[in-house]
Amino acid sequence: MEVKQAFVPPFASPAISSELEVRIRKSFLNREGSFHLNVHFRALAGFTILFGASGAGKTTLLDCIAGLTDPDDGRILVGGEDLYDSEFKMNVPAWKRRIGYVLQDLALFPHMTAEQNVAYGLRQLDAAERQARSREMLASFRIDHLRDRRPAQISGGERQRVALARTLVTEPRALMLDEPLAALDRPTKSQILADLRQWNHHYRVPILFVTHSREEVFALGQEVIALDAGKIVAQGLPRDVLEAPRIETVAQLSGFENIFDATVVALHEDRGTMTCRVDAGQPGTGQLDLETPLVRAEAGTELRIGVQAGDILLATESPRGLSARNILPGTIVWLERRDGIVSAGVDCGGTQFEVHLTLAAQDALGLATGKNVWVVIKTHSCHLLRE
Amino acid sequence: MNWEAFWLTVRLATIVSSVLFATGIPVAYWLTHSPWRLKFLVEAAVALPIVLPPTVLGFYVLVALGSRSPLGRWWESLTGHTLAFTFEGLVIGSLLYSLPFAVQPFASAFGAVDSALLRASASLGHSPVQTFCRVVLPLSKAGLVTGFTLSFAHTLGEFGVVLMVGGNIPGVTRTISIDIYDQVQNAQYSSANHTALLLLVISFFLLSIVYGLNRGFWIVSPWK
Numbered sequence: 098m099e100v101k102q103a104f105v106p107p108f109a110s111p112a113i114s115s116e117l118e119v120r121i122r123k124s125f126l127n128r129e130g131s132f133h134l135n136v137h138f139r140a141l142a143g144f145t146i147l148f149g150a151s152g153a154g155k156t157t158l159l160d161c162i163a164g165l166t167d168p169d170d171g172r173i174l175v176g177g178e179d180l181y182d183s184e185f186k187m188n189v190p191a192w193k194r195r196i197g198y199v200l201q202d203l204a205l206f207p208h209m210t211a212e213q214n215v216a217y218g219l220r221q222l223d224a225a226e227r228q229a230r231s232r233e234m235l236a237s238f239r240i241d242h243l244r245d246r247r248p249a250q251i252s253g254g255e256r257q258r259v260a261l262a263r264t265l266v267t268e269p270r271a272l273m274l275d276e277p278l279a280a281l282d283r284p285t286k287s288q289i290l291a292d293l294r295q296w297n298h299h300y301r302v303p304i305l306f307v308t309h310s311r312e313e314v315f316a317l318g319q320e321v322i323a324l325d326a327g328k329i330v331a332q333g334l335p336r337d338v339l340e341a342p343r344i345e346t347v348a349q350l351s352g353f354e355n356i357f358d359a360t361v362v363a364l365h366e367d368r369g370t371m372t373c374r375v376d377a378g379q380p381g382t383g384q385l386d387l388e389t390p391l392v393r394a395e396a397g398t399e400l401r402i403g404v405q406a407g408d409i410l411l412a413t414e415s416p417r418g419l420s421a422r423n424i425l426p427g428t429i430v431w432l433e434r435r436d437g438i439v440s441a442g443v444d445c446g447g448t449q450f451e452v453h454l455t456l457a458a459q460d461a462l463g464l465a466t467g468k469n470v471w472v473v474i475k476t477h478s479c480h481l482l483r484e
Numbered sequence: 485m486n487w488e489a490f491w492l493t494v495r496l497a498t499i500v501s502s503v504l505f506a507t508g509i510p511v512a513y514w515l516t517h518s519p520w521r522l523k524f525l526v527e528a529a530v531a532l533p534i535v536l537p538p539t540v541l542g543f544y545v546l547v548a549l550g551s552r553s554p555l556g557r558w559w560e561s562l563t564g565h566t567l568a569f570t571f572e573g574l575v576i577g578s579l580l581y582s583l584p585f586a587v588q589p590f591a592s593a594f595g596a597v598d599s600a601l602l603r604a605s606a607s608l609g610h611s612p613v614q615t616f617c618r619v620v621l622p623l624s625k626a627g628l629v630t631g632f633t634l635s636f637a638h639t640l641g642e643f644g645v646v647l648m649v650g651g652n653i654p655g656v657t658r659t660i661s662i663d664i665y666d667q668v669q670n671a672q673y674s675s676a677n678h679t680a681l682l683l684l685v686i687s688f689f690l691l692s693i694v695y696g697l698n699r700g701f702w703i704v705s706p707w708k
Contacts, residue, residue, distance in 0.1 A: 165603050191606035192614075204604035208622045217618075218608035267608060 115176030116141055117271050117303040121161055121168035134158060134168075134327040140271075142301040144317045148308060148338070149324035155307045156201065158324070159273040162305070163198040164191030175271050175303075197269030201276050201307075203260040205248040211235065211259045212244035218267035234266040235259075238292060254285035261289070265296055272304040278313060290316055337393070353403030353480065354451040359387065361398045366391060370422070370476055373402060375448055385448045388422040389479040401482040406440065406453040408478035412471040413462050423474040429466050432459070439464075443472050485678050488655055489663040493640055496571070496659060500578045501636035504586035508631060512590030513616065531584050538581065538644025545577040545649050569651045574659075577649035578639045586635040593627020594620055626697045637690040641683065 120137040134154045138145075147155045160166040162173055162180075170183035175196065180189045205214050215231040222230065235241040238258045243251050248259070257277060264272065274293075278286045290313075297304060306317060314321055314335045321338045323331040331338045358376040365371055371394065375385040387402060394400065416424055427445035434440075439459045441452045450472055454464070464470070515527060533541055549567035550556045559567050567573040597620050605615040621628070643661040650657030652666070660683060667676035 160603075163603075163607050165606060190611075191603075192609050192611050194607075195609065196607060198604070198607035200600050200604055200607075202600050204598065204600035206601060206604075206619060208619075217605075217610075220609060220614070263608065 115270050115302055116174075117162070117305070118172070118174040119158070119162060121158075121171030121173065121181075123157065123161060123166075123168045125157075132157075132327055134161075136324070136327070136329050138322055138329060138332065140303040140305060140320070142303055143297060144304050144306050144319040146306050146308060146314050146317055146319065146321045146335075147324055148314055148321050150309060152326075153324040154327040155324055156275055157327075159198065159275055159305060159307065162271070163196045163273055164189060164194045165198075195267070195270045197264040197267060197272040199260050199264050199272075199274045199277050201279070203248075203256055205256055205260055205263070207248055210245050210247055211240065211251065211255075214248070214259055215263045215266055218263060230266055231262075234262045238262045254281050254289070257281060257285075257289060258292075261293070265300075268300070269302065271302050273307075274304065275307045276309070277306070278308070279310070286313075287316070353482075354406035354453075355402075355404040355409075356482070357387075357402045357404075357448065359400060359402050361394045361396050361400070362386065363396060364391065364394070373400070373479075375402070385425065385446060387474070387479055388476050389481055390477055392481050403480040403482050404450070404474060404478055405480075406451045408474070409450060409452045410473035411441070411443070411452055411454065411458075411462065411464070412473055413464075413468070415471055416473060419473060421473045421475045423472075423476070423479070425472045425474075427470060427472050429464060429468050429470060432464065432466055443470060445472055485675060485682070486658075486660070486663045489658050489660045490679075490682070492571075492655065492658065493660040496574060496578060497636045497639040499575055500582055500639045501586070501632050503575075503579060504582060504635045505628070505632050508583070508586035508590050508635075509628075512587045512631075513594055513620075515587070515591045516594040530587050533581050534584050538642065539648055541581055542577060542645040542648025545573075545580060545645065549573050549576065549649070568649065569653060569657060571650075571656055574646060574650040574657050577645045578642060581642055581645045582635040582638045585638045586631040589627045589631035589634060590624070593624035593630075596627075597623045629697055630694045633690050633694050637687050640690075641687060 117140040118138075119140075121134065123134040125132055129152070132154065134157055136154075136158060147158065149155055157166065161168045164180065167188065168181065168183070171181070172179065172183070173181040175194075179185075179187055180194050180196075181187060206217065209217065212228075212231055212235060215234055216227045219227040219230055232241060232244065235244055238261065240255055240258045240262070243255055243259070248256055251259070257280075261277065278289060281289065293304075306313075308314060319334075321331075321333065321335050322329055323338050359373040360376065361371055362374045363372040369391045370388050371391050373387050373389050375387060389402060410421070412424075415426070425445040427443040427450070429441055430444045430449065431442040432439060434456070437456065439454045439456055441454060441459075441464065443450045443452055452472070458464075462470075511530070515523065515530070546568055547553060548555055549559070551560055551566050556566055556568070567576065601619050601623075602615055605619050606612075610618065641661055642659070643665070646657065646659050646662055650659075652658050652662050658666075660679060664676050664679050664683070667673075667679065
């Protein structure tokens with residue numbers, strides 16, 4: 098790949114400094130039932146990362162800010178100016194908001210060339226100015242050689258650049274980017290991120306950057322807002338938000354067949370792990386130590402550990418030479434076939450694990466109730482949850 | 485070959501398809517984007533001419549245009565004669581008769597435009613009307629040509645409504661399909677065949693345009 102220079106701002110422009118304040122509620126029905134978005138946050142000029150699983154409400158939130166869907170109530174301000182205020186029945190239409198929005202699927206106009214796409218948002222300028230500005234923007238994104246091509250004739254990374262250029266050329270007061278790098282390979286990603294950082298350096302507007310990639314969160318390294326089931330569950334710097342125990346919600350709980358209350362007994366910062374003692378306080382469960390990933394915690398911190406049944410291995414002999422840190426002897430107490438898988442209950446000194454296996458694995462290992470086995474769990478299969 | 489009937493029919497079809505082009509676009513856009521819950525009733529009403537016998541449609545148009553109806557009386561006070569059995573009456577009947585053949589292709593073309601493009605357009609500062617002109621219409625070209633051509637071809641071949649509303653007045657309401665009927669009634673099979681063949685060829689040609697367009701390879705190239 099040729100060496101590419103960093104983003105060069107296409108034209109001098111007064112620095113716009115604005116701040117975004119959002120306080121909205123919105124309820125609607127979706128496939129999973131009713132969804133409630135209820136958020137309140139402020140985003141200063143620069144990157145604010147919206148992080149969360151799909152279905153957390155990230156896109157709905159951006160749609161509300163851009164004016165593409167209406168909240169039920171609340172207030173949205175950018176640079177001190179009201180875009181939406183339910184109290185005063187104020188609702189600026191999307192096309193008058195000057196909020197840049199790069200949609201997840203880019204939505205380039207298929208009947209226009211790259212240059213026409215970029216010039217699209219400059220409707221108010223005369224033709225010469227429009228052309229000059231869009232060409233400069235294309236050049237600064239290093240895609241001026243594509244200006245006469247249509248979206249169908251260029252690559253994914255190039256389409257991404259056209260979409261960014263088309264939005265940035267309008268000099269928006271705030272920028273919404275909905276997973277702009279999701280479909281790109283690593284070098285393209287980091288190039289585009291570098292371009293965005295440069296652009297941000299010159300224009301200083303609030304940028305809401307949606308992602309569910311931890312890697313992108315750390316790459317951007319600024320304020321993170323973690324969204325889950327329509328609510329802000331954490332806000333702060335990436336290491337504070339992402340390396341803290343995960344927030345336990347009904348949605349997450351449903352993904353873990355095995356959930357244990359546990360207490361941190363030792364931190365191994367050198368190894369990036371810690372030892373948690375599965376709670377002995379509950380009747381019917383004995384003591385059991387699990388090695389888990391290291392999070393911000395101290396000895397004595399109470400948390401919960403979630404392990405998916407499909408992430409647990411069973412061995413019929415004491416395994417050796419395995420990388421997995423948790424190898425626990427136990428006894429099969431029940432076996433059940435359902436939907437083509439075998440579900441086994443393994444008792445390890447009073448703590449029961451649910452393990453999912455294939456029928457073939459059950460046959461090969463000759464698993465039956467009462468058989469002695471070893472439960473094998475990788476450190477990173479132990480998910481730390483917090484209520 | 486009755487050229488008077490032929491040109492009368494072409495004139496009728498041109499007027500009807502042009503008026504339907506102009507009025508069908510907003511109707512189709514409304515049908516595509518209105519959140520109204522009872523919209524399906526309008527959709528059903530628009531589709532009625534496809535299934536109704538032309539005599540039923542023609543009968544009600546005749547009643548509506550007659551001197552007993554408000555519309556008929558208003559037209560009579562304006563022009564001194566009734567709408568029934570006139571070319572204007574024929575245009576009105578044909579508009580209703582060919583309505584679905586324009587509106588349905590328009591609506592399906594508008595509906596096929598990715599809504600993300602409309603959202604992107606709004607976020608780039610374009611009002612709904614500007615978005616419609618710069619994004620929806622250009623991407624619906626094939627559907628617009630289809631709707632125009634189908635309504636033209638359908639008007640060209642209509643028989644029942646014309647007979648009910650227009651009667652059979654040479655130079656005024658005698659269209660080409662009625663001319664064929666007359667010729668057969670008078671046992672002029674040879675000239676009936678000429679006229680029928682001409683209508684067949686024209687209709688085939690028009691439908692070829694429609695299907696050629698919708699096959700896709702024309703959608704970009706002729707307007708590039």
